[in-house]
Amino acid sequence: MHRVLNVAEKNDAAKSLARLLSKNSASMREGFSRFNKIYEFNYQLFNQPVQMIFTSVSGHIMNCDFTAAHNSWAQTDPVILFDATIQKKVTDRALDIEKTIKREVVKCQTLIIWTDCDREGENIGFEVINLCRPLKANLKIYRARFSEITFNSATRALTNLIQPDERVSAAVDVRQELDLRIGAAFTRFQTLRLQRLFGFDSKQVISYGSCQFPTLGFIVERYLQRVNFISEPFWKIAVEHQTEAGEFCEFTWERNRLFEHQPCLVIYDMIMDEPLAKVMDVKSKNKSKWRPAALDTVEMEKLASRKLRMTGKKTMEIAEKLYMKGLISYPRTETNIFPTEINLQPLVQNQANDPRWGAFAQRVLNEGPRPRNGKNTDKAHPPIHPTRYPDGQLTDDENKLYELIVRHFLACVSKDAQGDETTIKISIANENFNASGLIIRERNYLDVYVYDKWSEKELPHYELNQTFYPTKIEMIQGETTAPQLLTESDLIALMEKHGIGTDATHAEHIAKIQDRLYTKMNSERRFEPEKLGLGLCEGYDKMGHALSKPHLRAELENQLKAICEGRANPADVLREQIDKYRQVFIATSVQIQKLDDSMTKYFGPPGQNPPPPPPPRPPPSGPFGDPPQTPRNNNNNQPARPQQPRPPPPARPLQQEQIRPTNSTGVPKCNCDADAKELTVKKDGPNKGRSFFRCGNNDNCNFFAWKDDATPSNAGGGQRQFGDNQANSFRKRRQSDNDDDTKQRKCGLCKQAGHTRRNCPSLNL
DNA sequence: GCAAGGTC
Numbered sequence: 009m010h011r012v013l014n015v016a017e018k019n020d021a022a023k024s025l026a027r028l029l030s031k032n033s034a035s036m037r038e039g040f041s042r043f044n045k046i047y048e049f050n051y052q053l054f055n056q057p058v059q060m061i062f063t064s065v066s067g068h069i070m071n072c073d074f075t076a077a078h079n080s081w082a083q084t085d086p087v088i089l090f091d092a093t094i095q096k097k098v099t100d101r102a103l104d105i106e107k108t109i110k111r112e113v114v115k116c117q118t119l120i121i122w123t124d125c126d127r128e129g130e131n132i133g134f135e136v137i138n139l140c141r142p143l144k145a146n147l148k149i150y151r152a153r154f155s156e157i158t159f160n161s162a163t164r165a166l167t168n169l170i171q172p173d174e175r176v177s178a179a180v181d182v183r184q185e186l187d188l189r190i191g192a193a194f195t196r197f198q199t200l201r202l203q204r205l206f207g208f209d210s211k212q213v214i215s216y217g218s219c220q221f222p223t224l225g226f227i228v229e230r231y232l233q234r235v236n237f238i239s240e241p242f243w244k245i246a247v248e249h250q251t252e253a254g255e256f257c258e259f260t261w262e263r264n265r266l267f268e269h270q271p272c273l274v275i276y277d278m279i280m281d282e283p284l285a286k287v288m289d290v291k292s293k294n295k296s297k298w299r300p301a302a303l304d305t306v307e308m309e310k311l312a313s314r315k316l317r318m319t320g321k322k323t324m325e326i327a328e329k330l331y332m333k334g335l336i337s338y339p340r341t342e343t344n345i346f347p348t349e350i351n352l353q354p355l356v357q358n359q360a361n362d363p364r365w366g367a368f369a370q371r372v373l374n375e376g377p378r379p380r381n382g383k384n385t386d387k388a389h390p391p392i393h394p395t396r397y398p399d400g401q402l403t404d405d406e407n408k409l410y411e412l413i414v415r416h417f418l419a420c421v422s423k424d425a426q427g428d429e430t431t432i433k434i435s436i437a438n439e440n441f442n443a444s445g446l447i448i449r450e451r452n453y454l455d456v457y458v459y460d461k462w463s464e465k466e467l468p469h470y471e472l473n474q475t476f477y478p479t480k481i482e483m484i485q486g487e488t489t490a491p492q493l494l495t496e497s498d499l500i501a502l503m504e505k506h507g508i509g510t511d512a513t514h515a516e517h518i519a520k521i522q523d524r525l526y527t528k529m530n531s532e533r534r535f536e537p538e539k540l541g542l543g544l545c546e547g548y549d550k551m552g553h554a555l556s557k558p559h560l561r562a563e564l565e566n567q568l569k570a571i572c573e574g575r576a577n578p579a580d581v582l583r584e585q586i587d588k589y590r591q592v593f594i595a596t597s598v599q600i601q602k603l604d605d606s607m608t609k610y611f612g613p614p615g616q617n618p619p620p621p622p623p624p625r626p627p628p629s630g631p632f633g634d635p636p637q638t639p640r641n642n643n644n645n646q647p648a649r650p651q652q653p654r655p656p657p658p659a660r661p662l663q664q665e666q667i668r669p670t671n672s673t674g675v676p677k678c679n680c681d682a683d684a685k686e687l688t689v690k691k692d693g694p695n696k697g698r699s700f701f702r703c704g705n706n707d708n709c710n711f712f713a714w715k716d717d718a719t720p721s722n723a724g725g726g727q728r729q730f731g732d733n734q735a736n737s738f739r740k741r742r743q744s745d746n747d748d749d750t751k752q753r754k755c756g757l758c759k760q761a762g763h764t765r766r767n768c769p770s771l772n773l
Numbered sequence: 774g775c776a777a778g779g780t781c
Contacts, residue, residue: 019781068780132778
């Protein structure tokens with residue numbers, strides 16, 4: 009009989025595929041690897057009876073690495089690693105798998121690759137093909153293309169077998185080689201140098217990776233934005249009205265806020281002169297709140313982090329388990345568009361008996377499921393959706409994630425929520441204020457999607473042209489606030505946006521930079537850099553090669569895509585990239601003093617050369633493992649190096665009493681006693697065009713001062729004289745007593761009766 | 774002792 013060897017990416021996939029295709033009649037036997045079994049059954053393929061033999065790998069079975077000649081960190085100049093020979097060979101872990109596949113393929117005439125339908129899956133497929141082809145002349149080789157492990161999907165794949173795509177696999181080879189060369193060269197170089205100069209433990213690897221560094225870069229960038237943030241005061245006017253029936257309404261200023269006190273005060277006074285409000289517009293319109301779009305991996309990780317407080321890593325682990333149990337579709341997908349060939353009806357039907365959302369699923373069935381789609385497709389996998397209702401027990405975490413996926417799915421195929429939005433526009437002394445309210449008419453998807461809130465706000469009834477006196481009119485001072493540190497969800501979104509890592513690895517890179525002591529998650533579940541992370545990013549940033557920025561990786565990603573689509577030649581891309589990074593590496597080693605300087609800021613000046621002997625390690629503590637490791641040299645007999653305190657945060661704008669001595673041209677001295685550098689704000693915002701001073705010594709200190717604050721002739725002027733307390737003293741309160749409009753009011757400017765500030769004769773002066 | 778990518 010014709011025998012067909014089928015190889016899946018993992019044992020569970022082989023097992024499920026065999027079970028589905030054989031209708032549960034496959035027999036199982038052992039292979040050489042105890043994790044990768046062999047499943048056999050008879051099948052009708054190519055219109056003839058065949059024996060199907062299903063087995064699997066466990067992801068990649070090969071790895072590339074340098075040869076033994078370059079293994080020694082001490083004796084290999086890292087720059088050589090850009091050109092050193094690289095071998096690709098079966099990993100030790102996969103030797104048993106290799107043995108099984110080699111033994112089985114010689115008995116077969118056909119090989120079908122069932123690895124996942126993404127770039128890495130294609131490459132893993134070629135690892136298998138390259139093992140098999142030399143062993144069997146005339147071996148027929150096919151690729152099964154499937155996007156979920158279901159009977160329909162698997163049988164469809166078998167009737168539509170295709171050829172494996174060499175270009176896609178070649179793109180992965182390019183990526184592997186570059187990641188290895190660049191990662192190894194920079195990691196060895198910086199680890200050895202920083203261990204030697206700054207006394208890091210000889211076990212502490214200070215790694216560089218094309219994904220881990222940009223990830224760290226995002227965290228550091230946000231941290232610095234926050235530390236360097238200079239708060240700006242602003243002023244705004246708030247209006248409140250309580251109707252005779254006792255209903256409240258708050259109005260917000262159409263100008264939102266002003267960054268200068270004086271103009272705001274002028275407007276406020278004008279309002280207080282004529283505080284009669286007139287209703288200019290009353291609008292009511294339909295408002296929809298959109299149901300969520302079909303779920304892709306990144307969105308799932310972000311949602312689980314926000315709503316379930318589950319890390320990305322954990323989320324992916326659990327999703328993988330749910331997938332293996334056949335409960336959800338493949339969890340690594342960039343697609344958020346449901347392909348038309350997926351029949352949603354039975355998928356919704358599967359959920360119709362659940363006590364929590366069954367009734368909702370039934371409603372969807374009655375109306376017909378209509379998905380809200382996003383804009384992306386990876387042409388490999390559908391959006392994440394439930395494929396089956398669980399028949400056994402799930403763990404707590406599995407339950408929570410399954411629930412999220414089901415609720416998201418049902419919400420996605422249901423209807424947007426509908427409401428009526430009312431907006432009221434009033435005018436007081438020609439200044440406009442708005443209030444808006446919302447009444448929800450149909451909750452629709454909100455009934456199942458407990459993670460979204462849409463709050464109702466009822467407004468009092470107002471008639472067009474109605475007038476009233478507000479209960480309260482206040483001028484309020486506020487301050488702009490610094491951006492928050494990144495949450496995991498923010499970080500994943502940034503990685504996704506810049507093409508750092510894959511759906512499957514975002515979470516791992518985030519874990520890696522914590523292991524490396526570059527960053528940590530604080531008690532508010534936000535990421536803050538550690539000293540080591542700050543020192544590294546700052547040092548490399550000063551060199552200007554953007555190694556901690558996402559662009560290099562994004563550019564490579566584009567070239568890989570071009571290889572996949574046949575627009576670029578893999579060998580050319582590889583050569584070009586290696587040349588580029590070799591140059592960057594050489595330039596880095598020339599300017600390495602910049603990294604040393606940054607590290608010195610955080611770890612004190614470099615120690616003596618030659619390096620002190622490595623600290624004696626305490627003996628292992630027996631069956632319960634090693635005692636906790638101290639990160640650096642504090643457990644030896646030598647006195648610990650004096651630690652320099654962390655540099656102070658950058659100065660806020662100078663207050664008057666802090667004004668510094670200036671030179672003859674009015675330029676102040678910075679904290680390192682150099683003439684400060686004058687710059688102008690270029691960024692759009694309240695201070696655009698305003699001049700300021702920074703450290704004149706290559707930003708050595710954190711000196712900052714506004715020019716108009718620092719220059720004595722101008723000191724004391726400007727908006728900043730209005731502190732919090734003073735601003736509060738401008739708060740006024742006015743009751744809408746009826747006396748007010750019968751009384752003659754006085755002009756706010758000249759204090760004469762008979763006119764107001766706007767038509768005050770003194771304004772004509 | 775390096776990377777990132779699969780998966781266990």
